[in-house]
Amino acid sequence: MGHPYCCPLCKQPLIEETQHYTCGKCARQYRQFAGIPNFKPQEIYPGEERVLEDIAQKYDRMSFLELLEYADSRPEKNILPWELRRCLRFASKDRQSQQECLANYTRDTIARPGADQMHVTLKLLGYGRGQNNFRRCLDIGCGRGPWAVAAAAGYKEIFALDMDMSSLVLARKYCQEQGLTNIRFLSASSSALPFAENYFDLVNSQAVLEHVDNQPGTLREIQRVLAPGGYFTGDSVNTWNLFTPEPHVNIRLIGFLPKSWGHKLSLKLRDFPYDDLQPLTYVQLQKMLRDAFGSHYQIIPFVELPQKSLTQSVMKRLPTGFLNWFTHTHYILAGKQG
Ligand SMILES: C[S@@+](CC[C@H](N)C(=O)[O-])C[C@H]1O[C@@H](n2cnc3c(N)ncnc32)[C@H](O)[C@@H]1O
Numbered sequence: 559m560g561h562p563y564c565c566p567l568c569k570q571p572l573i574e575e576t577q578h579y580t581c582g583k584c585a586r587q588y589r590q591f592a593g594i595p596n597f598k599p600q601e602i603y604p605g606e607e608r609v610l611e612d613i614a615q616k617y618d619r620m621s622f623l624e625l626l627e628y629a630d631s632r633p634e635k636n637i638l639p640w641e642l643r644r645c646l647r648f649a650s651k652d653r654q655s656q657q658e659c660l661a662n663y664t665r666d667t668i669a670r671p672g673a674d675q676m677h678v679t680l681k682l683l684g685y686g687r688g689q690n691n692f693r694r695c696l697d698i699g700c701g702r703g704p705w706a707v708a709a710a711a712g713y714k715e716i717f718a719l720d721m722d723m724s725s726l727v728l729a730r731k732y733c734q735e736q737g738l739t740n741i742r743f744l745s746a747s748s749s750a751l752p753f754a755e756n757y758f759d760l761v762n763s764q765a766v767l768e769h770v771d772n773q774p775g776t777l778r779e780i781q782r783v784l785a786p787g788g789y790f791t792g793d794s795v796n797t798w799n800l801f802t803p804e805p806h807v808n809i810r811l812i813g814f815l816p817k818s819w820g821h822k823l824s825l826k827l828r829d830f831p832y833d834d835l836q837p838l839t840y841v842q843l844q845k846m847l848r849d850a851f852g853s854h855y856q857i858i859p860f861v862e863l864p865q866k867s868l869t870q871s872v873m874k875r876l877p878t879g880f881l882n883w884f885t886h887t888h889y890i891l892a893g894k895q896g
């Protein structure tokens with residue numbers, strides 16, 4: 559079977575060679591690491607190539623659990639902010655808690671979040687024409703793979719894409735050990751997708767948009783690769799969230815502060831940056847979706863929270879117009895006209 563990739567920059571077909579792909583037009587080369595093609599035109603942090611070579615070497619001789627422990631204990635400071643957060647959290651635990659994390663990894667990182675995200679996808683699709691007989695899907699910003707793994711049971715062919723290769727390596731190893739064969743992993747930027755237009759029936763991206771550097775470009779790329787009649791399901795944390803602590807830094811109402819104040823507060827209280835996140839307000843999200851999808855989108859403020867709570871019952875009584883502005887998360891259903 560041929561490969562489906564095109565050059566992420568000039569969108570021309572790629573020629574497959576043993577360890578890399580070459581663009582027939584601009585001659586750029588894209589290498590593979592641990593069986594995962596890397597379609598990012600440059601390193602996303604200094605020394606990324608060296609890290610990838612190291613991980614690729616370990617891939618074949620380590621089990622999934624060994625790779626996981628290695629990845630979560632990495633000491634480098636020049637890794638991505640969200641990876642660093644995870645590593646610091648893991649490193650600060652005692653040995654017994656670390657073992658518990660590893661033992662519960664599948665449930666906590668893959669199965670539960672995957673089931674929750676698939677629930678969101680199916681619910682959003684229900685707002686469309688109820689169609690759900692998709693064959694080819696793309697998960698953008700798949701991370702360690704929860705949505706893709708959940709989707710593997712119901713969809714024929716899944717592509718799982720992330721900028722961060724070390725997450726992909728783990729996800730691929732996990733799927734190999736679980737015998738899941740219908741997911742292909744690739745590293746690329748969400749705003750330069752290495753696929754031809756009209757390629758996917760369904761594109762999903764959850765817990766990602768606020769991390770992305772080029773949000774308008776990402777939404778335009780999603781629209782481009784969707785086939786006519788296809789759908790995008792996604793979410794975006796709301797800047798003006800009245801109801802829950804901001805999920806990345808766990809501080810209430812931080813989005814109402816000027817960004818630089820929020821950043822300083824987060825550094826002071828949590829020792830974590832806030833300025834690497836780009837949450838959107840309702841109006842900002844509307845504009846970006848309109849630019850990419852015209853009128854073919856809906857923003858839906860679900861009121862479901864992980865636990866039933868007083869906040870949730872309050873939210874249920876509020877009018878949609880108010881929730882659109884002040885909910886914790888905007889859920890998105892967008893489509894390409896058939
Ligand atoms: C909070 S994680 C969510 C991962 C996964 N969707 C989940 O729910 O577990 C955000 C992910 O977005 C990825 N990401 C951020 N910017 C990206 C971009 N421009 N292109 C592709 N992936 C990106 C990160 O590498 C990270 O894995």
Ligand SMILES: [Zn+2]
Nearest residue numbers: 565568581584
């Ligand atoms: Zn090219």
